[in-house]
Amino acid sequence: MxxxxxxxxxxxxxxxxxxxxxxxxxxxxxxxxxxxxxxxxxxxxxxxxxxxxxxxxxxxxxxxxxxxxxxxxxxxxxxxxxxxxxxxxxxxxxxxxxxxxxxxxxxxxxxxxxxxxxxxxxxxxxxxxxxxxxxxxxxxxxxxxxxxxSTPMTLNEYVDSIQDARLVIDMLVGALQRLLIYPEQGFMIEQRVPADVLEAYERLCREGFTSRLLTTDKPST
Structure with a gap:
């Protein structure tokens, strides 16, 4: 749930x-x-x-x-x-x-x-x-x-298309982690992450939505 x-x-x-x-x-x-x-x-x-x-x-x-x-x-x-x-x-x-x-x-x-x-x-x-x-x-x-x-669609529509809500959340969390760490590795330009987005990401990590995180930098839960 x-x-x-x-x-x-x-x-x-x-x-x-x-x-x-x-x-x-x-x-x-x-x-x-x-x-x-x-x-x-x-x-x-x-x-x-x-x-x-x-x-x-x-x-x-x-x-x-x-x-x-x-x-x-x-x-x-x-x-x-x-x-x-x-x-x-x-x-x-x-x-x-x-x-x-x-x-x-x-x-x-x-x-x-x-x-x-x-x-x-x-x-x-x-x-x-x-x-x-x-x-x-x-x-x-x-x-x-x-x-x-991208295809114009809402979060609910995307979840319905994938048919796996937990996987979708894991993917969103994994994509955010890469935005945080890849600029230092030279893979992309830095993007400003608002405080509320970072807080949401950290809460989702603590809730265990971590299957798409890079294991070398997986936050503790």
């Missing part, structure tokens, strides 16, 4: 993780690979709205996607985009990246090799990964405007 306080704290983290950027036309949309085909759907929706003339899907496989996406996350995303009506000529695939930093670095290299001039990027991720993706891209792709985007 998840307490009312835990839900309130989860909503604080959910709201913080979303950047609230206004979407506008960009040079390219980059969809970050994951278990969630909703990222591909969101990228396709942006393409159909004329927000980007080209889609890049990036991602290999991981322990959580190997069975569901045996051909690789980026390949499955591409197949989904074509299924939804995007011409194959408007989709590039980066099939090697295994983390967010590599997603950005390898996509940047792919576009350079293809001769695509990039001044702005629509960075498409899961809703709770918007801020982490943004902070990573700002570090790895300097000089390019980054606009974070």
């Amino acid at each position: 998840i307490s009312a306080q835990a839900w309130a704290d989860t909503r604080r983290l959910w709201d913080y993780h979303q950047m609230g950027h206004t979407v506008r036309p960009c040079s390219v949309a980059v969809g970050l690979g994951s278990h969630d085909l909703g990222v591909a759907d969101a990228a396709v929706a942006l393409y159909k709205r004329g927000m980007a003339p080209l889609l890049v899907f990036t991602g290999a496989t991981s322990a959580t996607t190997r069975v569901r996406m045996p051909r690789g996350e980026a390949v499955h995303y591409r197949e989904r985009a074509i299924e939804l009506g995007v011409p194959s000529s408007a989709v590039l695939v980066e099939p090697r990246a295994r983390n967010t930093g590599e997603n950005v670095q390898f996509s940047k290299a792919l576009l350079e090799e293809a001769g695509v001039e990039v001044s702005s990027v629509l960075l498409v991720s899961k809703p709770y990964e918007e801020r982490r993706a943004y902070a990573t891209a700002r570090k790895a792709w300097p000089g390019v405007e980054i606009i974070s985007a």
Whole structure:
């Protein structure tokens, strides 16, 4: 049973993780690979709205996607985009990246090799990964405007789509931890974390929502 306080704290983290950027036309949309085909759907929706003339899907496989996406996350995303009506000529695939930093670095290299001039990027991720993706891209792709985007949905809608409330909370907590520790490791730019968000994170850690924390820095419970 998840307490009312835990839900309130989860909503604080959910709201913080979303950047609230206004979407506008960009040079390219980059969809970050994951278990969630909703990222591909969101990228396709942006393409159909004329927000980007080209889609890049990036991602290999991981322990959580190997069975569901045996051909690789980026390949499955591409197949989904074509299924939804995007011409194959408007989709590039980066099939090697295994983390967010590599997603950005390898996509940047792919576009350079293809001769695509990039001044702005629509960075498409899961809703709770918007801020982490943004902070990573700002570090790895300097000089390019980054606009974070995801499928518009509420926390309740996302929980319903995953069908595992505890896992969703664990993922939100894990994403916040990385925002706290990765800047010192050089993986992303620093993001200001408001006191109420930090307090919510610490309470959720004490409540045991820790399965997605890095074990080297797992807070005591």
